[in-house]
Structures are given as structure tokens and as C-alpha cells.
Amino acid sequence: MDLIKRAIAEGRKPELQKLVDAIPYCRFLGIEVDRKGSELTTVLRFDHELIGNPVLPALHGGVVGAFLEVTAVIQLMLEVVSEDLPKPVDISIDYLRSGKPVDTYARAIVTKQGRRVCNVRAEAWQDEHARPIAALHGHFLIKPQETERN
Numbered sequence: 357m358d359l360i361k362r363a364i365a366e367g368r369k370p371e372l373q374k375l376v377d378a379i380p381y382c383r384f385l386g387i388e389v390d391r392k393g394s395e396l397t398t399v400l401r402f403d404h405e406l407i408g409n410p411v412l413p414a415l416h417g418g419v420v421g422a423f424l425e426v427t428a429v430i431q432l433m434l435e436v437v438s439e440d441l442p443k444p445v446d447i448s449i450d451y452l453r454s455g456k457p458v459d460t461y462a463r464a465i466v467t468k469q470g471r472r473v474c475n476v477r478a479e480a481w482q483d484e485h486a487r488p489i490a491a492l493h494g495h496f497l498i499k500p501q502e503t504e505r506n
Contacts, residue, residue: 396464414454
């Protein structure tokens with residue numbers, strides 16, 4: 357994306373909220389980025405459009421999965437210098453509880469960073485951080501920044 361390349365050219369990290377807002381599906385979901393120092397939390401504000409099962413009511417599983425994937429990518433953008441958005445290679449999502457019709461939060465940890473592939477774990481929760489509603493394990497392809505050679 358142009359935002360990423362421009363930031364790298366200027367020697368800085370891209371502004372994460374602007375990056376998220378540039379993705380139409382993220383704008384539709386209403387994902388917000390809350391960054392305090394090196395700690396990053398993403399927020400999925402509740403909206404009735406996000407309900408998958410109106411009987412319970414419960415958040416749509418695809419929305420929760422997409423939210424976790426975006427969280428993992430944003431964490432990678434914060435920690436890893438890459439010329440493009442990280443691309444998912446393999447993602448596994450464990451749905452642990454129904455997502456209630458309230459705000460949802462997520463955090464991700466880069467568990468291993470290689471030259472081209474990174475392993476990431478992300479968890480989403482609502483009321484208590486210790487009771488996640490879903491967890492993601494994923495491998496993401498990164499494009500390392502090319503260094504100038506003499």
C-alpha cells in the first residue's frame with residue numbers, strides 16, 4: 357500500500373489507524389486501534405450489522421475471524437519492517453465462546469519472526485481478558501525492506 361511505502365521512505369512506521377481506515381472492510385467493521393507505547397489493542401465496536409445469529413444474539417464468526425486477522429497484521433506492522441501488508445499463509449481460528457452483542461477487544465503477539473514468515477497468536481475477548489471468545493494462530497508472509505547495497 358502507498359501509505360506503507362511512503363512511511364518507510366520517510367524512515368518511520370505507518371500510522372496504524374490510517375492504515376486500518378484505508379481498508380474498506382475494516383471501515384465497515386469499525387475497527388479501532390488503541391496503542392499505548394508498545395502495547396496494541398484493537399477494538400471492534402458493537403453494531404447490530406455484525407450479528408450472525410439473531411436468536412442468541414451472537415457476533416458472526418467471520419467477523420470475529422476477520423477482526424483477529426486484522427489484529428495480527430496490525431501487530432506485525434508495528435513490530436516488523438515490511439514493504440507491503442503481511443499476507444496470510446496459514447490461519448487457524450479457535451472459536452471458544454459466543455461473541456455477545458458488546459464491544460470486543462483483541463491483542464496479538466509475534467511468537468517468531470523469520471526472514472520471510474512470521475508466526476502470530478491473537479486473542480479476542482469481551483468482558484474479561486482471561487476469558488477469550490476466539491484465538492488465532494497464523495503464519496504471515498512478509499516482504500522485507502530492501503537495503504541499499506554499496
